[in-house]
Amino acid sequence: MSRVYWMEAKSEFLKLLRMRVYSMSTIMFPLMFYCFFGLAMGRDRQPGMPMSAARYLLATYGAFAVVGATLYAFGVGVAVERGLGWMQVKRASPMPRAAYFVAKAAVATTFGAIVVTLLFTLGGVFGNVHMPAAQWLSLGAVLVAGAVPFCALGLAIGSFAGPNSAPATVNMIYMPLSFLAGLWIPIDFLPHGLQQLAPFLPTYHFAQIAIAMLHAPSAGTIAGHVGALAGFTLIFAGVAWIGTTREDEKMYG
Amino acid sequence: MPVAELRAVTKNYGDVRALAGIDLEIERGELLALLGPNGAGKTTAVRILLGLNSPTTGRASVFGHQPASQAAKLRRGALLQVARVPETLRVREHIELFSSYYPKPLALSETIAIAGLAGIEKRLFGDLSGGQKQRVLFALAICGNPDLLFLDEPTVGLDVESRRALWSRIRAFLARGGSVLLTTHYLEEADALASRIAVINKGRIVAQGTPTEIKARTAQTGLEDAFLELMKQEVY
Numbered sequence: 001m002s003r004v005y006w007m008e009a010k011s012e013f014l015k016l017l018r019m020r021v022y023s024m025s026t027i028m029f030p031l032m033f034y035c036f037f038g039l040a041m042g043r044d045r046q047p048g049m050p051m052s053a054a055r056y057l058l059a060t061y062g063a064f065a066v067v068g069a070t071l072y073a074f075g076v077g078v079a080v081e082r083g084l085g086w087m088q089v090k091r092a093s094p095m096p097r098a099a100y101f102v103a104k105a106a107v108a109t110t111f112g113a114i115v116v117t118l119l120f121t122l123g124g125v126f127g128n129v130h131m132p133a134a135q136w137l138s139l140g141a142v143l144v145a146g147a148v149p150f151c152a153l154g155l156a157i158g159s160f161a162g163p164n165s166a167p168a169t170v171n172m173i174y175m176p177l178s179f180l181a182g183l184w185i186p187i188d189f190l191p192h193g194l195q196q197l198a199p200f201l202p203t204y205h206f207a208q209i210a211i212a213m214l215h216a217p218s219a220g221t222i223a224g225h226v227g228a229l230a231g232f233t234l235i236f237a238g239v240a241w242i243g244t245t246r247e248d249e250k251m252y253g
Numbered sequence: 254m255p256v257a258e259l260r261a262v263t264k265n266y267g268d269v270r271a272l273a274g275i276d277l278e279i280e281r282g283e284l285l286a287l288l289g290p291n292g293a294g295k296t297t298a299v300r301i302l303l304g305l306n307s308p309t310t311g312r313a314s315v316f317g318h319q320p321a322s323q324a325a326k327l328r329r330g331a332l333l334q335v336a337r338v339p340e341t342l343r344v345r346e347h348i349e350l351f352s353s354y355y356p357k358p359l360a361l362s363e364t365i366a367i368a369g370l371a372g373i374e375k376r377l378f379g380d381l382s383g384g385q386k387q388r389v390l391f392a393l394a395i396c397g398n399p400d401l402l403f404l405d406e407p408t409v410g411l412d413v414e415s416r417r418a419l420w421s422r423i424r425a426f427l428a429r430g431g432s433v434l435l436t437t438h439y440l441e442e443a444d445a446l447a448s449r450i451a452v453i454n455k456g457r458i459v460a461q462g463t464p465t466e467i468k469a470r471t472a473q474t475g476l477e478d479a480f481l482e483l484m485k486q487e488v489y
Binding site: 007008011014015016018019080081084088091163 | 304347351377
């Protein structure tokens with residue numbers, strides 16, 4: 001039984017790795033942005049700032065990377081496989097249904113972890129970021145664990161989006177969620193009105209936990225953010241469930 | 254006991270009635286062809302037997318089990334109409350993955366030989382021709398060494414040569430003692446392969462019997478004429 005899960009995950013990994021559109025966009029975008037904003041402009045600590053941008057942005061671009069890896073893998077992956085009939089072939093087979101979702105989640109999280117590792121390497125080698133090992137590890141662990149709610153969000157998108165419109169739908173959700181939660185530029189630099197909006201976004205709570213790992217000033221408590229993310233996960237999973245059960249009533253000749 | 258059956262099955266999609274009360278039995282070792290025009294209900298009947306849809310009323314079973322049960326799934330294979338299959342996996346990787354779903358799959362080399370994929374195991378699915386893609390889907394349907402095969406319009410869009418090659422693979426599966434439910438709107442295909450034909454139109458079985466019986470019933474010589482005749486009777 002565990003062999004099925006392993007085979008499913010291996011296939012999913014190879015499939016995504018060879019799909020340039022996925023591997024390039026999930027890996028290159030966060031690294032590129034981090035190079036621009038973290039390395040090119042922010043290696044030194046500015047007066048009045050608690051830490052260098054290179055260090056602070058490791059947390060937010062790490063979150064950006066994990067959100068991207070999971071939203072594309074689930075949102076686009078599920079929409080395409082559902083909309084073009086492949087999921088039906090899988091469902092007619094004896095594959096345990098959970099294997100499909102568990103494998104996707106594991107692989108999306110793995111891609112997220114790979115990008116986070118690359119970001120950390122950039123930050124450590126070129127960004128002049130020095131932290132105790134325990135702090136690197138706790139930040140890494142938080143970023144990887146943050147994949148959970150966004151797997152659920154991706155699944156919710158993938159259960160409703162059409163196979164052709166899914167990539168655009170994911171971008172329309174991913175980009176605003178990232179910007180408005182301060183993943184691109186620190187949230188304190190956003191206009192006051194937008195800052196008020198942020199607590200309604202799952203990305204905001206994710207980023208606040210990651211920032212807290214750096215001992216940077218963050219809003220609220222970690223327990224509060226975890227609770228908010230758990231709530232978002234339940235809502236997204238519920239939406240996804242509605243989407244997948246709706247499928248039964250589609251018309252066939 | 255039939256290997257699979259539908260008993261008084263109806264299926265509504267909202268206001269549309271796709272199946273209007275169907276009885277169907279697939280006996281061990283036979284190929285039953287479900288023949289009918291587009292939208293007749295062929296795919297719906299197959300989807301119910303695969304457990305992908307549930308009947309609105311009536312009963313479906315496969316080897317005496319619920320169609321969606323694992324016990325039923327382990328003994329059947331299916332080739333469905335699918336618009337797109339993951340293209341960045343190799344032929345061999347697709348087969349290895351599906352084989353892992355079954356406790357006693359065919360050996361990889363055997364599946365490759367039966368499906369006629371020798372020499373292209375390492376190609377990415379996306380690089381294959383239409384006929385080769387269909388052979389991979391056939392391989393996924395038989396790799397678990399099933400007793401019952403569902404083939405939903407397996408030769409649509411194939412050239413004559415690929416179609417005939419797939420026919421001989423289906424015959425080989427029957428020769429090993431397997432049973433098949435084949436849906437098609439190619440009369441020639443039903444005539445060439447079927448031990449029994451069920452003609453379906455507007456969600457009802459309008460005729461059932463051997464290819465010879467179907468022809469005799471309508472006093473026509475060719476199956477094509479018989480088919481058109483049956484459709485005409487239905488229209489009133």
